[in-house]
Amino acid sequence: MQKASDRPFHHYFGQLPLNPRYETLGIQDPASLEGAQRFTSIMWPAGNDRFRESVHSFSKVVVELDQMVKRMVFDAYGVGRLYDSYKASTTYQLRCINYKSQLTNETTDVGLIPHTDKNFTSILHQNDVGGLQIKTKDGEWIEAAPSSPSSFLVLASDLFMAWSNDRISACEHQVVLKEKKARYSLALFSYIRDGVVQVPEEFVDDKHPLKYKPFGHFDYLRFYETDEEARKSKNPIKAYCGV
DSSP, X not given: XXXXXXXXXXXXXXXXXXXXXXXXXXXXXXXSHHHHHHHHHHHOXXXXXXXXXXXXXXXXXXXXXXXXXXXXXXXXTXXXXXHHHHHHTEEEEEEEEEEXXXXXXXXXXXXXXXXXXXXXXXXXXXXXXXOEEEEOTTSXXXXXXXXXXXXXXXXXXXXXXXXXXXXXXXXXXEEEOOSSSOEEEEEEEEEEOSSOBOOOGGGOSSSSOXXXXXXXXXXXXXXXXXXXXXXXOSOHHHHHHBO
């Protein structure tokens, strides 16, 4: 790739041994006209207004959904006073994901190995080819099938778990490709750009001792990206900043 982001996990991924059918690239700040135009100019120097407008309009709607969900969670946990500061420090990435159709001689149905996302929240939208599975608290994998083509799935990620002092669990998920057709999905990831992520004082008491030290989001991403043991850990966020 001639163009790459200096932010961890904001660049192109694809053709990896563990996920041979998985390919994805990211668009930074897609809900802003500038961000959508920046990416469009890289991919189409002569311009592509339709693509730019589609990315921008789609991302604006999904960002509004993300903000609404977070506001509801903050208010429900009695920390609504903190919402505006988190909103102001949030940045977004839209990832366009392609799971290639199965080759004749291919035996694996793995689209994406089990994992939790390393951001704050993930909002997923997929085409008519299923495959997304979510792991329940009982350890059972269940299909996460949208109720309609216009449905979105909102997942809590590592940062949400750390911020909530484990009141909210990061959603472990995977993609299993049972159909031979290509699968396409869009994922909006939210990140904390400025300052540190820390557990609100309301979440710490005698019954709920502090479980995470304050940390920078992109510092955590760099740790995960460069530390092989972290990538093997079942709970890398606790390996990074757990008390």
